[in-house]
Amino acid sequence: MKRLIIAIDGPAGAGKSTVAKLAAQQLGYTYIDTGAMYRAVAWQVLQAGLEPDNKTVAALAASLDLKLTYVNGKTAVAVNGRDITEAIRTPEVNRLVSRVAQVQALREIMLTLQRGLAAEGGVVMDGRDIGTHVLPNADIKIFLTASISERAQRRWQELTAKGYTLALAELENEIKTRDKADCEREFAPLAAAADAVFIDTTELSIQATVEKILELCKERQ
Ligand code: C5P
Numbered sequence: 001m002k003r004l005i006i007a008i009d010g011p012a013g014a015g016k017s018t019v020a021k022l023a024a025q026q027l028g029y030t031y032i033d034t035g036a037m038y039r040a041v042a043w044q045v046l047q048a049g050l051e052p053d054n055k056t057v058a059a060l061a062a063s064l065d066l067k068l069t070y071v072n073g074k075t076a077v078a079v080n081g082r083d084i085t086e087a088i089r090t091p092e093v094n095r096l097v098s099r100v101a102q103v104q105a106l107r108e109i110m111l112t113l114q115r116g117l118a119a120e121g122g123v124v125m126d127g128r129d130i131g132t133h134v135l136p137n138a139d140i141k142i143f144l145t146a147s148i149s150e151r152a153q154r155r156w157q158e159l160t161a162k163g164y165t166l167a168l169a170e171l172e173n174e175i176k177t178r179d180k181a182d183c184e185r186e187f188a189p190l191a192a193a194a195d196a197v198f199i200d201t202t203e204l205s206i207q208a209t210v211e212k213i214l215e216l217c218k219e220r221q
Contacts, residue, residue: 029123030123032117035127041061143199
């Protein structure tokens with residue numbers, strides 16, 4: 001059976017990584033979280049106390065020692081041998097990552113890495129520019145959305161469970177700011193591919209969303 005390439009794009013908190021992971025598990029495919037790759041660089045900027053200007057980010061990107069490991073559908077992220085799987089999910093990284101992801105030199109390096117990871121097929125890759133830019137020949141392209149209030153609520157629950165104290169309204173504003181920056185950036189902005197299938201998850205359960213994706217896979221096998 002053909003091992004498909006599945007691209008899932010959409011705004012923050014639409015449920016991309018959750019459904020992409022489950023779909024990959026059920027298909028026996030590799031899940032590739034491209035957001036984690038940009039987050040790793042944002043974490044480096046914060047860690048080193050640097051300004052996130054183009055030159056600094058480009059220099060970090062040029063010497064990037066990034067390792068993604070997939071174990072039981074979970075992505076472990078390491079930079080220079082240090083495990084930063086949890087450290088890239090903080091509110092500080094959330095606030096910085098879209099600025100860092102605007103830098104063209106970084107995006108070009110990520111593009112090469114991401115295409116390499118998908119080269120053999122059997123992958124579910126999620127992000128912002130996968131169907132439009134990274135894998136324009138993907139077998140299946142999905143654009144996952146949900147209302148802003150639902151997306152903020154999901155992120156709030158995720159962060160609260162980790163012990164962060166955040167106001168829901170503040171989080172909603174942060175997500176709006178991040179989506180705006182991702183949609184309006186010059187290189188490979190967040191957009192739906194012309195041939196993407198739209199799925200609105202506002203009132204759709206995780207399992208129902210995964211089922212839709214698996215159905216599409218059956219159709220395109
Ligand atoms: O998916 P996640 O929320 O972890 O992505 C974090 C950020 O990384 C996004 O808001 C965006 O700025 C950047 N990103 C990107 N292109 C991708 C994936 C993520 O620019 N393919």
